[in-house]
Amino acid sequence: MHLPRDTRDTLFLLAVVGWVVMPQVRSLPLWCSLLTAGVLLWRGWIALKARPLPSRWWLLAFLLATLAATYGSHRTLLGREAGVTLIVVLLALKTLELRARRDALVIFFLGFFTMLTNFFQSQSLLTAGAMLVALLGLLTALINAHRPVGQPSLRESALLAGKMALLGAPVMLVLFLLFPRFAPLWGLPSDALTGRSGLSGTMKIGAIAELVLDDRVAMRVRFENAQPPPQRTLYFRGPVLSRFDGSEWTATERAFRPSRAANPPDLEVSGSPIRYETTLEPSSRSWLLTLDATPEAPKLPSSQRARLTTDLQWLASSPVTNLLRYRAESYPEFRYGLTAADGRARHDQGEYLRLPPGFNPRTVQLAEELRGRIPDGEPGGIVAAALERLRTGGYQYTLDPGVTGRDSADEFWFDTKAGFCEHIASAFVILMRAAGVPSRIVTGFQGGEMNSVDGYWTVRNADAHAWAEVWMADRGWVRVDPTASVAPGRIGQFQRLRAPDGVMAGAIGALSPTLLAQLRANWEALNNSWNQWVLNYTQDRQLDLLKNLGFEEPSWEDLGKVLAGLIVLAALGGAAWAQWERGQHDPWQRLLAQVRQRLTQSRIEVPPNAPPRELARLANGSNSLPAPIKAALTELLLAMERMRYAPDVTGQSAQVAKLQSQFKRIVWPKPTAIRTY
Structure with missing residues (x-):
C-alpha cells in the first residue's frame, strides 16, 4: 500500500509472468528456467530501488546468448520445444525494457501467448485452473495499464477483470461447443499427451x-x-x-x-x-x-x-x-x-x-x-x-x-x-x-x-x-x-502391490484411513468429468449435440447454420441492449436536447451548451414563435431548471414524466424551409 504506483504495478506484473512460466519449468532447459527467474528478480529489484533499466546493448547481448543457448539445447530455432523456449526468454527479457504503456502491452500479449503454450505439455484440470488464474492476473494488469490516473486498488481492477471474463464466458462456451473441429488442424500437436499408459509391446x-x-x-x-x-x-x-x-x-x-x-x-x-x-x-x-x-x-x-x-x-x-x-x-x-x-x-x-x-x-x-x-x-x-x-x-x-x-x-x-x-x-x-x-x-x-x-x-x-x-x-x-x-x-480382492505413499498422503492416511481414499475418489471423479466433457469433446460429439437439438442427420452445414443463427441472435440482442441502455440515459438531458432541436427547427440560433433559462430567453426574443408557445415553453424550461438545480429528491421520475407530457402538449409550428439564393 505504501509503494509508488509504477513500482506496485510492475511487481504485480512480474508475479503474473512468473506464475505463467512456472508450470513449464520441468520441460524447459535448465538454463532457461534459471535465466527467467534471474531476470524477473533483477527487474523486481530495479523497480523497488528505482534503479535505471539496462541499456539496449545489454539486452542485445542477452538475446544473442539465449539464441545460441536455444540452438545448443534443441539443435534448431524452429519447432515446438525451441519455440516455447524462445517465447519464455523473450517474455522475460521484455520486462527489462518496461518503460511505457506500449512496452506493457507487448508483455501482456506475450504473456497470453506463453499461457497457451502450457497446454502443449498438459491439458489437465490443474493446468487449466492455473491458467485461469494467470488469465485473470493478466487481465488485471491490463486494466491497470489503462487506468493511468490516481492509484486504483488491485482489488478493484481484479473485480473488473473477473466481470470481463464472466461476460466473455458465454461467447467462449458457444465457440467451444459449435466451432467446427477439423482434425487434425483443430487441436494441439498430437504428442501433447503421449506416453501415459506405459504398457509396452x-x-x-x-x-x-x-x-x-x-x-x-x-x-x-x-x-x-x-x-x-x-x-x-x-x-x-x-x-x-x-x-x-x-x-x-x-x-x-x-x-x-x-x-x-x-x-x-x-x-x-x-x-x-x-x-x-x-x-x-x-x-x-x-x-x-x-x-x-x-x-x-x-x-x-x-x-x-x-x-x-x-x-x-x-x-x-x-x-x-x-x-x-x-x-x-x-x-x-x-x-x-x-x-x-x-x-x-x-x-x-x-x-x-x-x-x-x-x-x-x-x-x-x-x-x-x-x-x-x-x-x-x-x-x-x-x-x-x-x-x-x-x-x-x-x-x-x-x-x-x-x-x-x-x-x-x-x-x-x-x-x-x-x-x-x-x-x-x-x-x-x-x-x-x-x-x-x-x-x-x-x-x-x-x-x-x-x-x-x-x-x-x-x-x-x-x-x-x-x-x-x-x-x-x-x-x-x-x-x-x-x-x-x-x-x-x-x-x-484387489490386493495390489503399491508404492509407498508420500509424506502428505501418509499423514492423511494415518489420521483417517478413509479420508485419503475419499479425497482421491472425488478428485479423480472431477478429473474424469474434465476428460469426458472438455478434452474428449470431439467432432462426433458436436454432431451428437445437433441430434439432441432435433437434427436427424446433422452435418457441418447444419453446424454452421446453428452457429450463424446464434451470431445473428447475439447481434439482435446487442442491438436491443443498446436501445435499452440508450433509454436509461439522463431523461432530463434528453428532454433538453429535444427542446433545443425544436428551437433550431424554428430558425432560432441556440448555443450548444445553453441552460434552460437561456433557452427560454432566446424563445421569448424570437419572432418565429407564437405567444402561447412562448409562454408554455418558458413555463416548461423554468420547471426544468428548478428540477435540476433545486431538486426534490422524492418522486424525480414522476417529475420527469410530467415535464415530458407537458412538452408533448406544445403545438409547435411546422418548420419553415430555408431558401437558398
Whole structure:
C-alpha cells in the first residue's frame, strides 16, 4: 500500500509472468528456467530501488546468448520445444525494457501467448485452473495499464477483470461447443499427451513391476449394466507375446496381422454380452484395450478405424496420442483357436512351443517330470499340476524378487520362488512349452477399482498384468493366470502391490484411513468429468449435440447454420441492449436536447451548451414563435431548471414524466424551409 504506483504495478506484473512460466519449468532447459527467474528478480529489484533499466546493448547481448543457448539445447530455432523456449526468454527479457504503456502491452500479449503454450505439455484440470488464474492476473494488469490516473486498488481492477471474463464466458462456451473441429488442424500437436499408459509391446522380466510404481490412470470404464462384472473377470487384452529369446518376450509379425474377417470364423461366443464405454489415456500405441472376447469392432470416433488381429487384439488405425473414447461389447464366455481361418483343425502349433536352446535346463527337466506323471501327457493335467505346485510350493508374489540372471525360469521355480506377475507368467509359459503344451503370454490390465463418486471403473498403470494362454485341442486357447495361484487376492480382492505413499498422503492416511481414499475418489471423479466433457469433446460429439437439438442427420452445414443463427441472435440482442441502455440515459438531458432541436427547427440560433433559462430567453426574443408557445415553453424550461438545480429528491421520475407530457402538449409550428439564393 505504501509503494509508488509504477513500482506496485510492475511487481504485480512480474508475479503474473512468473506464475505463467512456472508450470513449464520441468520441460524447459535448465538454463532457461534459471535465466527467467534471474531476470524477473533483477527487474523486481530495479523497480523497488528505482534503479535505471539496462541499456539496449545489454539486452542485445542477452538475446544473442539465449539464441545460441536455444540452438545448443534443441539443435534448431524452429519447432515446438525451441519455440516455447524462445517465447519464455523473450517474455522475460521484455520486462527489462518496461518503460511505457506500449512496452506493457507487448508483455501482456506475450504473456497470453506463453499461457497457451502450457497446454502443449498438459491439458489437465490443474493446468487449466492455473491458467485461469494467470488469465485473470493478466487481465488485471491490463486494466491497470489503462487506468493511468490516481492509484486504483488491485482489488478493484481484479473485480473488473473477473466481470470481463464472466461476460466473455458465454461467447467462449458457444465457440467451444459449435466451432467446427477439423482434425487434425483443430487441436494441439498430437504428442501433447503421449506416453501415459506405459504398457509396452515387449516384456522383459521386471518391466511390468516398474509400472506398479506409476499410479496414474491408464483408462476409465463405464459399464452399462447396473451391476458391473466381477473384478476377477476383468482382463483387458493388450499385446500377445509368443517369441522368447531367453530374456525378452516379443510379439511375432503374425500378432499384428489383421484378421481376414471382421469376426474371426474360429471365435465362438455365447452368453450375455458386457457393454461398456472406455476412455483410454494417450499411450502412443495403436492397441485398443478391450475385455476378452470382443468379436465386433469397438465404436471409435470418425477419425479412427479399428482392426482385429489374428490373436484377438484390437488395434486402432493410428497411435492413440489423445484421449480416446470408444464403446465395445464383449463376451466373457467364448472359444477361440479350435480351427484355422479355412476351417481346418489346428495341428501346427510349433511357434508356441519354441524355446531358445541352452536356457533354463532345470525347468526343462521339471517339465519332463510333469509330463511323465500325467497320463498321455494330457495338457489339462500338466496345467493343473503346475498350478498346484504354485499354490503349495511356497511361492510368493512380490515386487522385489532380487536380480534375475540368465535362467530366469530356473531361478523362479527352484531358487527365489518369488516374483511379480511377469516373472510368474514367463516361468509358467516356459514350463508349459517344455512340457509340449502350446502357450503364450498376454499382457494388458487386470481388475481396477470402482469410483463410488461417478460410477466409473478406474484402471491404473499399477493394474498392468501378464497372464498365460495355453492351447488345448478340444477347447482352443484357454486363459490361465498363474499369478492367481500364487496370490489369489491379486485377482479377486484387489490386493495390489503399491508404492509407498508420500509424506502428505501418509499423514492423511494415518489420521483417517478413509479420508485419503475419499479425497482421491472425488478428485479423480472431477478429473474424469474434465476428460469426458472438455478434452474428449470431439467432432462426433458436436454432431451428437445437433441430434439432441432435433437434427436427424446433422452435418457441418447444419453446424454452421446453428452457429450463424446464434451470431445473428447475439447481434439482435446487442442491438436491443443498446436501445435499452440508450433509454436509461439522463431523461432530463434528453428532454433538453429535444427542446433545443425544436428551437433550431424554428430558425432560432441556440448555443450548444445553453441552460434552460437561456433557452427560454432566446424563445421569448424570437419572432418565429407564437405567444402561447412562448409562454408554455418558458413555463416548461423554468420547471426544468428548478428540477435540476433545486431538486426534490422524492418522486424525480414522476417529475420527469410530467415535464415530458407537458412538452408533448406544445403545438409547435411546422418548420419553415430555408431558401437558398
